[in-house]
Amino acid sequence: MLFHSIFFYFFSIIAIFSALMVITSRSTVNSVFFLILDFISIGCLFIMVGAEFLGIIILIVYVGAVAVLFLFVVMMLNVAQQKQSWFIGKKSSHIPFGLVVSVIIFLELLVVLGGWKYKENVMSSSNLLLNESISNTHQIGRVMYTDYILYFQISGIILLLSMIGAIVLTYQKRDNIKKQSYINQISREKLTSIELKxxxxxxxxxxDD
Amino acid sequence: MEYLDIFINEIYKIFFLVVPILVSVALIVWLDRRVWGFVQKRRGPNVVGPFGLFQTLADALKYIFKEIIIPASSNKIIFILAPIVTMTLALVAWAVIPFGENLVLSDINIGILYLFAISSLGVYGIIMGGWASNSKYPFLGAIRSAAQMVSYEVSIGIIIINVLLCVGSLNLTDIVLAQKNIWFVIPLFPMFVIFFISALAETNRPPFDLPEAEAELVAGYQTEYSGMMYAMFWLGEYANILLMCAMGSILFLGGWLPPIDIYPFNVIPSPIWIIFKILFLFFLFAIVKAIVPRYRYDQLMRLGWKIFLPFSLLYVVLTASFLFYFDMLPTKEF
Known part of the structure; x- marks a missing residue:
């Protein structure tokens, strides 16, 4: 138990420290790196409480894909030079908004977590019977693809819609550009490709037409 | 005291896994250059030691004694961290690779997801190195590799789903044991081919070595690195390639299992079999490097997203329906 708590405090101190560094560090790229560190330590905490599937999925999805894209965007937009001076120096207009949002999130968490702790039969909307003997990958699979298949598919469709929306918003059809058509290239033959004029x-x- | 015992025992085991891997990385670099040389009718490295086997050690010695140059305008912490990240990630993944029935450092029940997660983290070494160099070519190389590795991870993930459908477990030992009757390379042969090509792209090997294409980007993300830091990138890259070969041999070539379970084959110890399979896959990697010209970047993206992704998705549907129709879905209780 001693080792368990040592590791728990180790990961949670890193998680809290890096979460603070995300909002206070001066360069944006460093913020993203601290965000990655935060994701990794949260993943480790998940693994520590026995939810190894969720922990690894956090690593794959957030660290392996989402944070890469974050980093990509931050580096490409070249906002790394922008100095963040939220806590030091002149007054900033970000703090009131940040405070309002964080207070709302805190209240929500308070309601949900407090209700879950003290009034379980009121807050809980599920009546799952968890079998302790099977691995949690199988447990998640059994619940997600049976009782919650509708929600699962709806969330998938929402993601698909947002993807299509992003493509539609950014896609520009340009004429006057030369495109490689693989079908045409492969189906070329000697007879049709040479023409005597x-x-x-x-x-x-x-x-060239 | 009990914890200390466990700790020392584990360190002892890790030591006996890491040292052979580092040595085999050195030998594999030699093999790569040798194969490359033979394909081009050259001799390859053949001077240092018997058959030139110690060439890599000589190279490493040279790198150790070279000066490490850190560019003045670079972000120093991230610049130094990048090769360390690459090297560490390439080595930690070996913890779950099974070399025999019980010959595995940590037999976790989400082994394949762990491997997948570690290989998807590999992109950070490259991005960090490319960005922290604060120079144009490394940055272009880093951006290329970020897009490339993220796209090919998608198809590797779907290929893994194909295998998992036939196994019914995420544990690597279970995956190997499920191939006792037939290796997955036979029923899932198209997936094996796609896995091999995606592994080439995932490890930035030719013909997909666009992040370090020397004709366009000098040396890509490694341009500003020198001395031992460059050598660490290089070792990490080869350790990653070996890891991908190990993953391919576990997923498709039956891991440590002999091809047929009869007398002369099943007395050979299991680690020999998996090493032989890894070497075979690496030989393919080396041959591909020697004989295939480099892809153009848009062709690479097209191959990943427009051909591999739909095809492997289609194959998932096919595999699932086949298994469902013939009532062969693995329904092992855990």
Missing amino acids: KVEFEKGVKI
């Missing part, structure tokens, strides 16, 4: 005097031929 009779060149008229003082007119030439029109190629």
Whole structure:
């Protein structure tokens, strides 16, 4: 138990420290790196409480894909030079908004967690019977694809819609660009690719069409 | 005291796993250059030691004695961290690779997800190195590799789903034991081919070595690195390649199992079999490096997203329906 608590405090101190560094560090890229560190330590905490599937999924999805894209965007937009001076120096307009949002989140968490702790039969909307003997990957699979299949598929469709929306918003159809058509390239034959043209005097031929 | 015993015991085991891996990385670099040389009708490294086997050690010695140059305008912490991240991630993943029935450092029941997560974290070494160098070519290389590795992870993930459908467990030992009757390379042969190509792209090997394409980007994300830091990138890269070969041999080639369970084959110890399979896959990697020209970047993206992704998704549906129709879905209780 001693080792367990040592590791727990180790990971949670890293998680809290890096969460603070995300909002206070001066360069944006460093913020994203601290965010990654935060995700990793949260994943480790998940593994420590026995939810190894969720922990690894956090690593794969958030660290392996989402944070890479974050980093990508932050580096490409070149906002790394922008100095954040939220806590030091001149007054900032971000703090009131941040405070309001965080107070709301705190109250929500208070209601949900407090209700879950003290009034379980009021807050809980599920009546799952968890079998302790099977691994939690199987447990999640059994619940997600049977009782909650509708919610699962709806969330999938929402993700698909947002993806299509993003593509529609950013897609621009451009003419006048040369595109490689693989089908045309492969289906070229000797007979159709070479053509003998009779060149008229003082007119030439029109190629490249 | 009990904890200390466990701790020392584990360190002892880790030591006997890491040292052979580092040595085999050195030998594998030699093999790679040798195969490359033979394909091009050269001899390859053949001077240092018997058949030139110690060439990599000589190279490593040279790297150790070279000066490490850190660019003045780089972000120093991240610059130094990048090769360490690459090397560490390439080595930690070996913890779950089973070399025999009970010959595995940690037999966790989400082994394949762990492998997948670690290999998807590998992109950070490259991005960090490319960005922290504060130079154009490394940055371009880093951006290329970020997009490339994220896209090919998707198809690798779906290929893993294919295998998992046939196994019914995420544990690597279970995956190998499920191939006792038939290796998955036979029923899932198209997936094996796609896995192999995606592994080439995931480890930035030719023909997909665009992050370090020397014709366009000098050396990509490694441009500003020198001395031992460059060597660490290089070792990490080869350790990653070996890891991908190990993953391929576990998922498709039956891991430590012999091809047929009869007399002369089943007396050979299981680690020999898996090492032989890893070497076979690595030989393919080396041959591909020697004979295939480099892809263009848009072709690479097209291959990943427009061909591999739909095809492997289709194969998932096919595998699932086949298993369901013939009532062969694994329904092992855990």
